[in-house]
Amino acid sequence: MLPDRRRLLAAIATTGLTAPLILRGAAAQGTAQGLAKTRLQLGWIPNVQYAGEWVALEKGLFRKHGVELEWAPGGPNAPAAPVVLAAGRADLGYTSWFPFLDAVTRGNDFVMVGVVFPKSPLGIVSLAKKPIRRPQDLVGARILAQGAPEKTAIDATLAIAGLPVQWTQVPAGFSPEPLLSGQGDGYTAFSTNQVITLENMGLVRDKDFFFASFDELGFRTYGSVLAAPRAYVERNRPAVVGYLRGLIGGMQENERDPSLAPRLAVQRYGVDFGLDLKQQTRQNALQIPLTHYDEPGRPLLSLDRALMAGVMYDGARAAGRTNLPDVDRIADFSLVAEAHQGL
Structure with a gap:
């Protein structure tokens, strides 16, 4: 089971996430000789979502490719990665598609260097008594939604489908329990998160509840976008490529042995956050397929120029x-290709 919000916030308080930046890495004594220190800002708490990083750290894959990784956790009280990047307190950061676009349009010279989830796990959970499985099911519905990104996703889904943007947002947190108590018709959730919570409550997917991703509803976006200031990439290209090589290796190892990363998240990197091994193991199993494109010939972490300029920009306009x-201004399509060539 996921930690509840009070437990999560207590863990955040004890680990200092409200501080500007807390860096953690494999070496406590600073950067080893000959390694490029790279500072990473996570987009969420250090759970199994970052399986590639944890496995790469455990197996020394970042160091193998010339990088000493330091990382800072995210979370509900932590500053967003674009804010941390703009302040110069991180070199790389995980964000989402729209926060990245919005940061760029506000004048930040950021560039996308890769994407962990080319298929976003964000979507809507609904119950069998009133399933939400098509865009038209959203019209007039009461949706429990956490904030602006979720509202944007629903608005865009309706606009893309040519439907009236008519629905009611009901404030929500990280637990799907308000959906079960009838406070809304749907609940914005992640297939790798709250869906597991419902399963652990004994509910059966596609029988007791339904999950429709926004990708399936016609609103295509990326999840876990890896971004960096352009100036950093230009000055430190070997370090960025080395980081990507280590991450690719960690992701590949995670597919070969999906039991390791959950243990690392629970017992080491996220030990302060009350993570549950069973839940983290299930999350890892669900997220691995999302790291691959449905379209053939696209390697891990790669960005798709045509996809971004096409349906993803269509969704942004909607x-x-x-x-x-x-898109060539906001994404470097060569970094991941170079990283794969060196493996």
């Missing part, structure tokens, strides 16, 4: 984003 830059 969500009210205008004056979008050329």
Whole structure:
């Protein structure tokens, strides 16, 4: 089971997430000779979502490729990665598609260097008595949604489908329990998170409840976008490529042995956050398929120029984003390719 919000916030308080940046890494004594120190800002708490990083750290894969990784946790009280990047307190950071676009349009010279989840796990959970499985099911519905990104996703889904943007947002937290008590018709959730919570409650997917990803509803986005300031990439390209090589290796190892990363998250990297091994193991099993494109010939972490310039920009326009830059301005499509060539 996922830690409840009070337990999570207590863990955050004891680990200092409200501080500007807390860096953790494999070596406590600083950067080893000959290694490039790279500071990573996570987008969430250090759970199994970052399986690639934890396995790579455990097996020395970042160091193998010339990188000494330091990382800072995210969470509900932590600053967002674009904020940390803009302040110069991290070199790389995990964010989402729209927060990245919004940061760029506000004048930040950021560049996407890769994406962990080319298929976003964000979607809507609904119950059997009133399933939400198509965009038209959203019209007039009461949706428990956590914040602006979720609202944007629903608005864009309706706009793309040519439907009226008519629905009611009901404030929600990280637990699906308000859905079960009838406070809404649907609940914005992750297939790798709250879906597991419902399963652990004894509910059966596609019988007692349904999950429809926004990808399936017609609103295609990326999840876990890896971004960096352009100036950092230009000055430290070997370090960025080395980081990507280590991460690719960690992700590949995670597929070969999906039992290791959950243990590392629970027992080491996320030990302060009350993570549950059974839940983390299930999350890892669900997230591994999301790291691969449905379309063939696209390697791990790669960015798809046509996808971004096409349906993803269409979705951004439907969500009210205008004056979008050329995708080659906001993404470096060569970094992941170079990383794979060196493996």
